[in-house]
Amino acid sequence: MQKQAKVYVAGHTGMIGSAITRRLREQGFNNLVLRTHRELDLCSQTGTETFFATENPEYVILAAGVVGGIRANSEAPVDYFINNMSIANNVMTAAHRHGVKKLLYLGSACMYPKNCQQPMTEDMLLTGTLEFTNEGYALAKICGSRLCGYFNRQYGTDFISVIPSNAYGVNDCVDPNRSHVIPALFLKFYQAKQAGQKYVKLWGTGKALREFIYADDMADACIFLLQNYSGSEPINIGTGNEITIMELTREIKKIVGFEGDILCDPSKPDGMERRIVDIKKISELGWKANIPLEAGLQRVYDWLLKVGKWQEENPRE
Ligand SMILES: NC(=O)c1ccc[n+]([C@@H]2O[C@H](COP(=O)([O-])OP(=O)(O)OC[C@H]3O[C@@H](n4cnc5c(N)ncnc54)[C@H](OP(=O)(O)O)[C@@H]3O)[C@@H](O)[C@H]2O)c1
Numbered sequence: 166m167q168k169q170a171k172v173y174v175a176g177h178t179g180m181i182g183s184a185i186t187r188r189l190r191e192q193g194f195n196n197l198v199l200r201t202h203r204e205l206d207l208c209s210q211t212g213t214e215t216f217f218a219t220e221n222p223e224y225v226i227l228a229a230g231v232v233g234g235i236r237a238n239s240e241a242p243v244d245y246f247i248n249n250m251s252i253a254n255n256v257m258t259a260a261h262r263h264g265v266k267k268l269l270y271l272g273s274a275c276m277y278p279k280n281c282q283q284p285m286t287e288d289m290l291l292t293g294t295l296e297f298t299n300e301g302y303a304l305a306k307i308c309g310s311r312l313c314g315y316f317n318r319q320y321g322t323d324f325i326s327v328i329p330s331n332a333y334g335v336n337d338c339v340d341p342n343r344s345h346v347i348p349a350l351f352l353k354f355y356q357a358k359q360a361g362q363k364y365v366k367l368w369g370t371g372k373a374l375r376e377f378i379y380a381d382d383m384a385d386a387c388i389f390l391l392q393n394y395s396g397s398e399p400i401n402i403g404t405g406n407e408i409t410i411m412e413l414t415r416e417i418k419k420i421v422g423f424e425g426d427i428l429c430d431p432s433k434p435d436g437m438e439r440r441i442v443d444i445k446k447i448s449e450l451g452w453k454a455n456i457p458l459e460a461g462l463q464r465v466y467d468w469l470l471k472v473g474k475w476q477e478e479n480p481r482e
Contacts, residue, residue, distance in 0.1 A: 166194075166224065166267075166392050173198040173222035175207060175256060176229030180336045181271065181329075184384035185226055192388065198222050202229070208251040210258075217259035225260050225268040226387060227253070227309075234344055235298050242301030249302060253309030261322055269391050270326040272310040272399055274442055275303040277328075284443035287328070287399055314397030323395050327387060329402040330442045333461065334380025335468035347377065347462070350414055351469055354421040364426040365418070369435035371411030371427075376441040378404050379461035382454040389452045401442035404454040410435075416459060420466045 166172075172189060176182035177199045189197060198220050205216050207229050231248040238245055253270065260268050277285045278293030290310075295303045313324035333347040344352070357365045386402040394400060408416075414427055 168193045169196050170194065170224055170266075171196045171198060171220070171222045172224040172226065173220065174226045174228060175200075175252075176202075176227070178202070178336075179228060179230075179232075180334050180338070180380050181332060181383060181387075182226075182228035183336045184334055184380035185228055185387055188381060188384040188388055207255055208248055210251075210255050213255040213259050214262070217263040217265075221263055222260075223266045224391065225256065225265050226391070227256050227268060227270045228387075229256075230271065230306075231302075232338070233302075234349070238299035238302050239297075244301075245299070246301035246305045249305035250308055253305070253312055257309075257312055257316055257324065260324070261316055261320055266323065267391060267395075268313070268322070268324040269387055270309050270313050270324065271387070272326050272328045273303070273306045274328055274330050274440065275299050276307045276310065277442075279437070283439045284441045285401070286443040287401060287446060290399070310399050313399075317397045325390060325394055325396065326399040327390060327402050328399050328442060329383050329386075330376045330378050330404070330440075332378050332380050332383050333465060334383075335465060336380075337465065339469070346375075346410070346413070347417070347465065348469075350417045351421065351466060354418055354423045355469070357425060358421055358423045362425055364428045365414075365423065366428050366430050367410070367414055368430055368433040369410065370431050371409060371414060371429050371435075373410050373435040373437065374407045374439040374441070375410060375413070376403055376405075376407050377413070377458060377461075378402065378454055379456040379458075379464075382456045382461075386447065386452055386454070390447070390450075393450055393452075400446050401444055402447060403442040403444045405441075405444050405448075406458070407439070407441050408458065413458075416462055417466075420462055 174186050177186045279296040310326035313326045316322040316324050337348045339348045
């Protein structure tokens with residue numbers, strides 16, 4: 166990939182898309198093509214087709230998608246399914262038609278079956294039932310990932326798909342109805358500190374084990390794979406490190422400086438006991454994550470303090 170190559174980052178205002186854009190610029194890629202959602206709705210087939218015909222990008226990183234927490238996913242499965250399917254269909258069809266050299270599609274660890282053996286290896290996809298609450302999203306992501314392979318098989322394209330574990334970072338969504346666990350916990354502790362609360366209540370027992378990757382590490386992995394991996398099999402991106410939800414909660418409490426207690430509510434569900442992606446494949450290619458969780462969490466907190474809009478739907482830069 167030449168530094169002057171024309172790279173289209175779809176979804177560059179999002180958490181992962183913005184991290185990828187930052188990392189590409191840091192590495193000297195200076196011919197990026199960017200469109201906000203408002204400027205180009207990738208659910209529109211004609212809009213997407215016209216954009217590719219006009220801009221002719223050489224490389225595409227598909228980080229646009231509709232992403233949300235458990236509640237939003239279970240209340241609006243149609244939106245999560247149709248929008249994510251449309252984005253994948255429209256972008257890949259146009260990318261193939263206009264001779265894109267390589268495309269990277271971002272899948273999600275939700276694509277793995279609900280009761281998957283841990284750590285989850287790439288060959289475990291489609292071996293079991295999906296988690297029901299986000300099945301619409303997960304199915305759309307599986308279709309997107311498979312579609313990369315289908316294009317490769319039928320048309321000889323070079324489309325790859327990646328399966329990152331839970332990502333966190335600056336520009337994450339902090340809307341309480343859509344947010345992931347890390348921004349949700351920061352918000353909880355920040356508000357508790359402001360209100361002088363004596364305790365913060367945690368859903369479940371806190372014993373569930375999870376893996377988190379900082380968005381900039383994930384961005385680095387995507388750019389690395391774009392340059393060093395080809396194939397129709399998806400490839401996991403993770404850190405190889407796990408942490409219990411309780412340990413994560415304590416770390417966030419410490420960063421925020423909340424002095425009260427953490428109380429568990431075991432009547433609420435923990436979700437899966439353990440969820441981690443297997444990173445053998447990407448490790449063998451020579452990539453590893455290098456931003457420790459504590460450092461990444463501190464950066465997120467600094468960003469939240471800087472934007473200072475804890476209650477707003479979208480404080481993105
Ligand atoms: N966050 C994670 O933990 C995680 C983990 C694994 C994989 N992923 C995958 O990575 C991708 C990006 O995730 P993220 O966390 O960065 O999500 P995000 O912060 O919500 O960003 C999504 C981006 O897509 C844009 N977008 C949504 N619908 C669009 C449309 N119809 N046309 C054009 N742009 C559209 C959004 O723009 P607006 O905000 O203006 O709508 C935003 O720029 C997703 O495909 C997701 O499945 C995320």
